[in-house]
Amino acid sequence: MSEWKALQEWGAALQPPTASPVGLRNRVLAGVAGSDVTVRRPLTLPRWGWRLGLAGSLAAAVTVGVLAVQVLSVGDRAPVSQASAAQVLEQAARHAGSRTAVTVRGDQFIYVASITTALSRPEGAGSASGAVVEAKRRQVWLSADGTRDGLLRVRDKDGAGVRDMVLPGCSGGLEKHSKGGEEVSVPCKPTANYVRDLPSDPQAMLQYLKQRGGDTKNPPDQDAFSAAANLIREGYLPPKSLAVVFDALATLPSVQVVGDVTDEAGRTGVAVAITEVQGTRTELIFDRKSFAFLGDRSVLVRDQDGLPAGQVMSAAAVLSVAVVDQAGQTS
């Protein structure tokens, strides 16, 4: 046997039993998001079954505490435990549609406060066994028309360790990035964080969501659901548009109800969810009574990478949404 053939056979015997683990991908993409200070938009990576826990929701006045959301009378609806996903989403649409629209000027900011968690591994931990769930308090200010510098402020759940990141706006076709302490300008096109011209009809909305889901090999329903989650999770949509998003999701047969979930703020709710081919389930959580959007979670549906089925990979609970004039302003 030649030494070359021997080397190759030995190499074949040393091969890993599987392809690169899904958890590794999540870890890398989480790290990418965490190390990237140049993001304009909140990073969301649903097509890989992962996202930096973000959340977005309704807003009616300048500052809206979701916890204080009023109970909307919805008549003699079926109990949540028996409700179908379509029913939950229809109620969510009714709730959304009942809110008063807030006027948002292009030069303003959408402010969203949330509690987020993400699964991470301490530096150097080689296996999933070292994974820990980290909860953060997160505040984000997103330029409505995308031309101004936004701000992301993350701190530990106990309030310590404040970290600010500028989210560069695209002004005059250029956005400024800080690179090794130096400022560089990169050509850009502004990306509005407040989207006004969404389709007003559920079928058209569904087409839009499928398209927006991107050029993936995922099932189109999964892409549409991911795109919808991205749209609503950390931001503010005109109430009518939000209602149409929920109406569009209500037409997807693969969306299911998950009863009795507790979000990161300790609120219980009902969730509608889609199971992704990557082995995770993305849940949109609604208040049981008002059907206000509370937040979202991503949960493993099968044992994977040393983590058990049911493990929450990331979650976000929206605490408040507001429209403000300056980044850093909370009301």
Added chain:
Amino acid sequence: MVTLARPASDAAVIEVSLRDAERFGVLYDRYADQLYRYAYRRVGPAHAEDVVAETFLAAFRRRHTYDLARPDARAWLFGIVTREIARWRRTEEARYRAMSRAGTDPASDGLADRVAAVVAAQASWRALADAVRRLAPADRDVLLLIAWGELSYEEVAETLRIKVGTVRSRLHRSRRKVRAALGENNPTNVEVDDE
């Protein structure tokens, strides 16, 4: 959302990822498996994930410096993984040492199943592990990038930023050493045919 034309080059993906970090995932999907396979064989199951994660994160941080004139990022990524593996040199060498004694990597699940079928080969694996451990790190990189990473000479030159002639001479030297080690181990089975 930035839309990529379907078969976008790696360079185009990296360029887009400068503005849209999400897109970096495309590069991950293209190369994760081969980098993982390569790292797994060199540093073992306990550290392969760390090496690959650090490789992609380093690549992401350095994506501003990527030469966009090079459409294919494979050599660039293998260069980064090579530097990451270098940080685990003691681990890697300890692993070869263990294998040269045991014939198998005790920590590797995948190997156990296949051991029975290839018991005969184990003597040569022990010799190989010992020989590879003794190689100079720079020679080992060349040898394994070609034998296990399946890179061409030109790609190795680009990966390690050395001349193709240097690739050839390092490969020649390391193959000679490995061959000699195999010969010592199994004198009845000496073949010195270059393929």
